[in-house]
Amino acid sequence: MSSTTRSNKRRKTEERRPRLRLLPQVVDELAANHPDQTWISIPKTNDPTSGFNDITYQQLKNAVNTATTWLKGSLPADPDITLPYLGPTDTRYIILTVAAIKLGHNLFLISPRNDDQTQLQLLEAADCKRILCASADADYAGSLISQSDLALQPHSLLVVPDEAILLRAPPSEISYRHSFEDLRHHTALTIHTSGSSGPIPKIVRLTHGYLAHEDTLAYFPPPIPLTYALFQKVRCFHGVPLYHAGGVLFGLLKGLFQRTVWVLPPAGAQLTPELIDACLRHGQCDALQTVPTLLESMVAESCYHETLSDLKWLWFGGGPLSESAGDKLLTINISAVHGFGSTEIALLPLLSVSPASWQCHHFHESAGVRFEPAQEPDGLHELVIVKRLAGDSPFQPCFELTTASDSVRTGDLWSRHPQDPGL
Template sequence: MNPDDHKNLPFPAPPPTQGLSTKTFRQPPMDGTLTGPEIYDWHMKYSVDHPLFVFADEQGNTRTINWPEAVRAVHRSGRIMQSLAKSIPVARPTFAIHAASDTITYFTTIVGIMRAGYIVFPISPRNSAAAVAHLISRTSTSHALVGSEPALQELAAGALKILVDSEKAQPGMSNIPVFEDIFIDDHEETFEPLPPYKPGWDDPALIMHSSGSTDFPKPIVWSHYRYLLAGYVPFLGEQDLCGQRLACHSMPMYHGMGLMQTLWTGCAGLVITAFKPHVPAIAPTPELVITGSVTTQSDIVFCVPSFVEAWAKNPEHVRLLQQTRGVLYGGGPLSQTVGDELIEKGIPIYILYGCSECGIISPVLPMKSGKDWNYFKIPSGIEKRFLPDANGNAELLILASPGKYMIPNILNTTIEGHAAYATSDLLAPHPTKPDYWKVFGRTDDQIMHNTGEKTNPAPLENMLNQDPHVRAAVMFGRGKFNAGVLIDPRPGFEFDPADEAKLVDFRNKIWPTVERLNEFAPQHSRLFKEVSPLTPPSFPPRPSR
C-alpha cells in the first residue's frame, strides 16, 4: 500500500451507533460520496432543524444556531478567504490561523477555508515567535489570520521579522474575521453560496502541528481522506451522541481535540456549546467553564485535566458536574485520586486518547464509566500493534492498513512488513481485563502536563546545561500545570539549599540563561521563579528507554 495514494482505498461502513432516534439530523453518506467540507452543504439541505452551536449571554439566555445559519456563515468566511486569495499566486494557498478567537468563530473560519478550496493551518498562540516563523516557512503559508489582541499581533510581528531577517518568504497578514463578519441576520434569498468544490482525496485539507520532539514543532498534513476518517470516531464508541451537547468552552480549536469537532458534528450530529462570541474571546477559567456548561444544558463537559482537578476541590462545582452526564478529558494525565473521588460522587469520567499524527484512538464514548475510568479499549477497526518493554508496558504502533478506520498521517517505522506510526506512547495493560490499557508515559522524554500541552525537555535542558554555573539540569512536570527544573550547580557554586539568600543569589546568576530559554520555549514550557523556593518538587521518574 502507498500510504499517500487514497484514490482506490475503500471507505469502511461506520457501525450503526449514531443518530438512531433523531428526528432532526440526517446522517450524510460516508462512503466517499462527499468530502468533509461538502458535508456542510449537505446539512444545509437535510438537517435544517438540527443545532450545531449553543451559547449563553451574560443574563443566561441561550441562543441556538442551527445548521443552515452556520453553513451560510461558513460560506461567508470562505468568500473572505477567496478575496484574500486574489493576491496570492498559488492555486490552493495555505491559510494559517494564529488567534485565540471564540470557539464558534474559529470553528466556522476553519471550515470556511476548506470549503473555499484552501488549506487551513491552526497554529497555537502559545508558541514562540521563532516557532511560528519556523512553521510558516515549513508549510509555505501564504496568508496568516491573526487575532486582534496586542500580544498576538506582537507575536506575529516578531515571527514576520524573523522571516525577513532570514530572507525567507513572508506571508500576507490580516485580522481574523469576527463573529459579526460571518453570522449575519439575513434571508435565504439574499445568500450567495460559494461555487461547488470537490477536492481530491489526496489533497491536503488541514495541517496540525506537534509540540515538537527535539526542536521546533513539526507540521502534520491531513489529507481529505484522513480528515473524513476522523469523522468515524464517534461511531466507534458505545453511546449515541447525536443531539448530545458537548461543552467546548475550554477546548481550543487550534488543538487536535478541538479540530476534530468540525467532523464529529457533521458526521454524528453532536452539538457544540461554547462561550458567547466576543472580542477578545472569553478566557476560560474553572468557574466560567462549569457555569457556562450548565447554563447551556451541556450533556458532556469536554476539557483538559487541570479543569477537572480544580472543580474537584469545589463542592459547588462538583454539584454542578452531577447535573451533567459526565466529563470527557484528554491531552494529559488526570490525578487518580481526583478521578476516583468524582466517580464515587456519581460523576462519570471518560478518557480521550489520541495524537496529532493519527487522530483519536480511544472510543468516544464507552457505554459506562466506573472504577477503571482511566483505562480504554482500542476499537477493533484500528489496526494496532504493541511493542512490550521490560517493565510490562508496551509502546503503541498504528498500522497503515486499507479499509480500517484510521491511517496515520506520518509513517516512521515498519512492523511485520507493514508501514506504521510508532507513537512513543507507553501504555500499561489492565491487571485483569484483557485488551484494556491506560497511558503510562513516553518512550521519549516528553512531559505531558494536565493542561493538554507537552514539554520537550531535551533542548531546554541543553540550553541550561550551557550555563557556566550549571553542571546538570533535569526538567519535570508530568501531570502538573507547568514545568519545573532541578539544577545541579557546577563545582565552586554549590550551596546549602536551606540558605535562602544563597539560593536566590544562585537563581539570579542563572536567570539570564532561563530568560533565553523562555524566549525559545512555548508558553506552557517556560520556567518561572517560585514564591516558595524551598518547597521540594514531587515528580515521577521518566520511563526507561
C-alpha cells in the same frame, strides 16, 4: 447460495459502506437537510451567565460562503496556499477552515501560546507567505511579520471579518463539485503538535481522507465505540482550544460529522472551574469535554459537584487524571470516560470499562491497536497501530497520513491491567 441471496447480501454490504465526504459537502448537506437546527452555541457576552446564542447550520453555510468570497478577493490565484490563522477561540476557526478548503487552500492553526521564535520557525517550515488574523491579534501578527521574511511579501497581513459579521451573513451559494477520491490525499488542514515531539512543534498536514474517517464511526462492527455513541444528540461544553488537535477532532469533526452541539466558552477567556461551571449551567449542557487539570480542580471543590452530577457524561483526555481525583469523580458521576488520541492517530475508538478500571483503556478491535514489549523500562509496552487491511485502511485515519507503512509506532508506553489482559 442463490443469486437472489448473493444480491441481497451485496446490497446490505453496500448499504453499510461509509459514504466518505468532504467538509464543504457536509456543511451544504446539513444546511439543506437541517437548516434551523443548532450547529454550535456561543456566549452572548463575556459573562456566560448572560446566556448563549444558538447558531444554526444555515448560518454556518452562510458564514462559510461569505468567508470564501472574502478570501478569494484577498488572495492571489495561486493553488494550495497554506494560510496561518491567529485569533481568539471562536467559530472563525471552523468557518475559515471550510472556506479555505472550498478554494483549494488549507488553514494552518498555530497556537498563540507559542513564543515568537517557535512561531517564526513554524511559518517558515510551512512555507507561509501571509498571515490571517482577527482584529484583536493584528498587532501580534504584525510583529511576527516584521521579524520574518513575510515582510517582503505584499499584503502579508490579512485581517478577517469579525465573527458577528460572518454569523449574520445573508444566504449565498458557492458550488463545490469535487469528489472525495479526487482530493482524498490532498491537505485539508494543517496543525502542529504540542512540542513534546522535539525542540519545536512538528507540523502535521491532515488530509481530506484523515478528516473523513469521522464518517466511518457509524459503520464500525459491533460493539459501537464510545467515540461515536456518546456524541450523538448531545449538547456538550468544549473545553479545549479550537486551534488545538482536540479542537479539530472534537469541535470541527464531531460538530459536523456527528452533529454534536458544542457550547463554547467566551472567546479569549482563561478557562477556570468557575467559568466552566457557569457555561455548563447557563449553556444548558448535557456533557463536558475538558482536560484533566481543570476536571481535578472541579472535583476538589464541592460547589461544582452538583453541576457535574447532572451531566450525562464527562470526557477527559490529553493527560493523566490523578487516581484520587478519578476515584472521587466516580462518586459524583459514574459516566466519566478517559479518552486517548493524538494529532497523528486521531481519537482511538474506545469501548466501555468498569468504573473500577477507569484508568485503563479498552480499544475497539477495528482500531488495530497492538501492544509490543518495550526494551525499557521493563514491563511496559509500546502502543502500535497495525493496518488491518491492505490498500484502504477503514477506521484507521493514521494511515491516511502514513501511506508507506503498515504500522505506526506511537512511542507511548503502557502497562497492562493486572487481571484483565484486554485492558
